[in-house]
Amino acid sequence: MKQPLIVIEAAATGYNSEVVLRDVGLTVYPDDFIGIIGPNGGGKTTLVKLILGLQPLFSGKVLFPSGKPRMGYLPQASQVDRSFPITVKELISSGMKSRNTLIPYLNAGQKQRLEEMIREAGLQRYANKPIGELSGGQLQKALLCRALIDDPQLLILDEPNTHVDKQFEQELYRWLKRLNQQMAILLVSHDIGTISPLIKSIACVNETLHYHPSNQISEEVLKVYHCPVDVIAHGPVPHRVLKSHDHE
Ligand SMILES: Nc1ncnc2c1ncn2[C@@H]1O[C@H](COP(=O)(O)OP(=O)(O)O)[C@@H](O)[C@H]1O
Ligand SMILES: [Mg+2]
Structure with a gap:
């Protein structure tokens, strides 16, 4: 039996003294690919921040049975200030937690890793440009590089497919499928x-969390969970067709 990376038990968190998530239970294993869905304001970002240690734990437990895993985080786009004056390279290398921030340059190994990530994302032409010059999809790629640069055991992405085009979305999904092998x-x-x-299981987040151990969920179940989300996201294209869609 493999050890879980994270075990959350009966956890509650919120802002100031207001509880926005209660009685949350979730176990994350090293090969999991969990889709976190739920309505706006349901607490998805708050859950992510709880896992990252950025939220106070009001009650319950967040456990790391084999030590705190390395985590990479791609924040929700609306929380990133695109006018912030840093280059693509600087943005990506800011994800290096091992980096000594008192020394303004990278060592040889770090430089090599940075170049490798920039190549993988196809951002060579933009490496020294300010992030404000990137398209939505390119910015998400740079943020994904930042999340990956320290070779995380757990990658967390908060709505990476907003403000991006369909081509980027497909590219991202292929990338994620590959990354999930590691x-x-x-x-x-x-x-x-x-x-x-893409996903292997579903967590429905709306004040609390309902775990669903499969990648398919019916509208009826979503209703029971009070989890109204866009089940059919592409107008006339039925959900069924998307399920058989091959991302390889
Ligand atoms: N910084 C904050 N201060 C106070 N309340 C917040 C803050 N961030 C989020 N909230 C509230 O917490 C609830 C959950 O928000 P959030 O986790 O962002 O939901 P989601 O990501 O599912 O849209 C919402 O009611 C929201 O208004
Ligand atoms: Mg959110």
């Missing part, structure tokens, strides 16, 4: 239709 992934999305071929 790390656990938590993918927050309001669009269960497009992520369902």
Whole structure:
């Protein structure tokens, strides 16, 4: 039996003294790919921040049975200030936690890793440009590089597919599928239709968490969970067609 990376038990958190998530239970294993869905304001980002240690734990437990795993985090786009004056290279290398921030340059190994990530994302032309010059999809790629640069055991992405085009979305999903062979992934999305071929299980977050150990969920179940999300996200294209869609 493999050891879980994270065990959350009866956890509650919120802002000031207001509880926004209660009685949350979730276990994350090293090869998991969990889709976190739920309505706006349901607490998805708050859950992510709780796992990252950025939220106070009001009650319950957040345990790391084999030590705190390395975590990579791609924040929700609305929380990133695009006018912030840093280059793509600087943005990506800011994800290096091992980096000595008192020394303004990278060592040889870090430089090599940085170049490798920039190449993988196809961002060579933009490496020394300010992040404000990137398209939505390119910015998400740079943020993903930042999340990956320290080789995380758990990758957390908060709505990476907003403000990006369909081509980027497909590219991202292929990338995530490959990454899941080496790390656990938590993918927050309001669009269960497009992520369902990718994920292995579903966590429905709306004040509390309902775990669903499969990548398919019916509208009826979503209703029972009070979890209204866009089950069919592409107008006339039925959900079924998307399920058989091959991301390889
Ligand atoms: N910094 C904050 N201060 C106070 N309340 C917040 C803050 N961030 C989020 N909230 C509230 O917590 C609830 C959950 O928000 P959030 O986790 O962002 O939901 P989601 O990511 O599912 O849209 C919402 O009611 C929201 O208004
Ligand atoms: Mg959110």
